[in-house]
Amino acid sequence: MQTFNVQGMSCGHCVKAIxxxxxxxxxxxxxxxxxxxxxxxxxxxxxxxxxxQAIKEEGYEASPA
Amino acid sequence: MQTFNVQGMSCGHCVKAIxxxxxxxxxxxxxxxxxxxxxxxxxxxxxxxxxxQAIKEEGYEASPA
Numbered sequence: 001m002q003t004f005n006v007q008g009m010s011c012g013h014c015v016k017a018i019x020x021x022x023x024x025x026x027x028x029x030x031x032x033x034x035x036x037x038x039x040x041x042x043x044x045x046x047x048x049x050x051x052x053q054a055i056k057e058e059g060y061e062a063s064p065a
Numbered sequence: 066m067q068t069f070n071v072q073g074m075s076c077g078h079c080v081k082a083i084x085x086x087x088x089x090x091x092x093x094x095x096x097x098x099x100x101x102x103x104x105x106x107x108x109x110x111x112x113x114x115x116x117x118q119a120i121k122e123e124g125y126e127a128s129p130a
Contacts, residue, residue, distance in 0.1 A: 012124075013078030059077075 002048055003065035004040045006055055009033065014060075021054040022046070039065060067113055068130040069105045071120055074098065079125075086119040087111070104130060 009018065019031040022042055029044035040062070042051050048064055055062040074083065084096040087107055094109035105127070107116050113129055120127040 008076075010075035011073075011079060013082060014076060017078060 002042045002044075002051060004042070004051065004055065004062050005065050006033075006038055006040050007061040009035055009038065009040075009060060011035075017058050018055055018060065021058050022051060025050055025054050067107045067109075067116060069107070069116065069120065069127050070130045071098075071103055071105050072126040074100055074103065074105075074125060076100075082123050083120055083125065086123050087116060090115055090119050 006018070009015065015033045015035070018033060018040060022029045022031050022044065026044040026046050029042055029046065032041040033039070040055065044051070052062050052064070071083070074080065080098045080100070083098060083105060087094045087096050087109065091109040091111050094107055094111065097106040098104070105120065109116070117127050117129070
């Protein structure tokens with residue numbers, strides 16, 4: 001399980017956009033997002049860098065937690 | 066021009082969702098959304114009720130301004 005701090009997530013659309021962006025790179029990825037804590041947890045075969053890139057491509061600032 | 070007060074809009078995804086919901090009912094509709102002011106302005110052939118319904122179907126609370 002990888003955990004990332006992500007800024008700018010504000011609503012269900014953001015949750016959906018980030019989840020789909022990660023799952024576009026690994027369809028089997030499990031993604032849990034906590035808007036209040038501003039965290040994204042990912043269980044997948046992807047590298048930390050690949051997940052970070054997917055999130056950033058959606059327009060969010062992200063860093064490993 | 067109709068103006069609506071809309072609660073819960075928080076980001077560009079919300080802007081896109083509401084704009085597309087209104088334009089699904091009138092493709093020629095012009096939609097201007099001010100997140101800070103929480104307002105949606107619509108120039109279209111739609112009735113006030115039709116616009117309200119489109120916005121509410123996206124999950125937002127809305128009322129004529």
